[in-house]
Amino acid sequence: MTETQHQGVMAMVKIDGSKARQLREQKSLTQLYVATAVQVTTDTISRWENRRYPTIKRENALKLAEALEVALEEILETPPVPEPNDDEAESQQDSVNFQHEKERRTETVKQGVYVxxxxxxxxxxxxxxxxxxxxxxxxxxxxxxVAVTAKRNLPAHCTPGQVFPVSIEVNVQSDEPLAFIVKEQLPDGFEAIQAAPALSSSGKKVNTLKWLQKGHGKHIFTYTTIMKDTTIEADEFSGGIAINKQSGASYSILGSDTIIVSDYHWADSNRDRVISDSEILTVYDQYGEVEVHGIDLDLIEEIWLGSGYTWNPDTQTYQILP
Structure with a gap:
């Protein structure tokens, strides 16, 4: 293992870039996938593989090895083989002489035998x-x-300045756990508040969300968002799933993708200004155990217990009717 650490200096290791690239290509992994897993740029991955940065931080090397699904030692630079001493040189010469004698005898046999x-x-x-x-x-x-399906559950409408939730259900049917990336793109004018599970990374804009997960079966990703641009009347959400075993393959997130701006509460799905038994049960089924900021279950329950609600644009609040 080639590893360097000095007192007061971060541990560094020397990686074999060509070996890392070979492992990535053997596993059909893209530089984008590996970069996301290590939380660096694709340009950095390219520089590592081309030995532009042969010495990197140990923690990055560990993340790189995990993304390539190998032990750290498999991507470290192999120390040079020492020169043989006199005994080893003599042994090597004996081996060469034996090989030459073997080849000579083989050639003699070939000359005397009809093949x-x-x-x-x-x-x-x-x-x-x-x-x-x-x-x-x-x-x-x-x-x-591998079979992948993804469905987004998006309210039909939202009120400007009011937080509302969105959930994405991903099903990965495979014989073994697989690494996959969930990417969600919010429309312009919308801003993410919080997510569960926590985001692996977010884009330069607050409306690009990414999760990096590994497993199979059913996974639920939930986030809350708010519309800050009051000039929007309707907009569309988009997203996709990438699987490491299928390099370059992307699965679109289906389900709801369009939201209308209105003064109805997002839980009032039929927009009759009443939260019915069916509507509150749907909310609790989807978000009752999700701990993310902005899902005001208490307010929804109060509206359900009352006779309805109205929207007060002056106070920017919902008024519950007795």
């Missing part, structure tokens, strides 16, 4: 074909099948 090369060539070809068919069959049987 039926057409039959041998045919036999070798048949054997190679059998191996090829077996390899293809084996890999087809063992290759994990």
């Amino acid at each position: 039926r090369w057409p039959i041998l060539l045919l036999s070798s070809t048949i054997a190679a074909l059998i191996c090829l068919v077996g390899w293809v069959y084996f890999n087809m049987e063992d290759s994990p099948s």
Whole structure:
């Protein structure tokens, strides 16, 4: 292992960039995926792989190894092989002499024996074909099948300046846990407040959300957002899922994607200014156990217990009717 650490200085390690690139390509991983996992830029990954930065922080090397699904030692630079001493040199020379003698005897045998090369060539070809068919069959049987679906649950409407929730349900059907990235793009004029689980990273703008997860089966991602641009009348959300086993493949997030600006509460799905039994049950099913800022379950329950509500534009609040 090639590792350097001095007192008061961050631990550094020397990585083998070409080996890291080879492992990434063998696993069909993109530089974008690895960069997101390590939380650096794709340009940094490219510089590492091209040995522009052979020495990097140990914590980044550990993240890189985890993204490549290998141990740290597998991407470290191999120390140079020491020059052999006199005994080793003599042993190597003996090995060379033995190899030369073996080749000489083999050549003698070839000269004295009639080789039926057409039959041998045919036999070798048949054997190679059998191996090829077996390899293809084996890999087809063992290759994990992957099916990904993603659905967004978005309220039909929202009120400017009022926080509302959005949830994304992702189902990854595979034979083994897989790493995947969920990316959600909010429309201009909307700003994310909080998310559960916590965001792996966010873009330069507050309306780009990213989660990096590993697993299979059902996953729920929830976030709250607010519309700050009061001139918008309607807008669209968009997003997608990327899987590491399918380099370059992207699955769109389906379901609701358009929201209308109005003065109705987001939980009032039929816009009759009343929170019905069905509507409050839907809210609790979707967000009752989610701890993110902005889902005001107490207010929704008060509206449900009352006879309805109105929106007061002066105070920017909902008024509950007795």
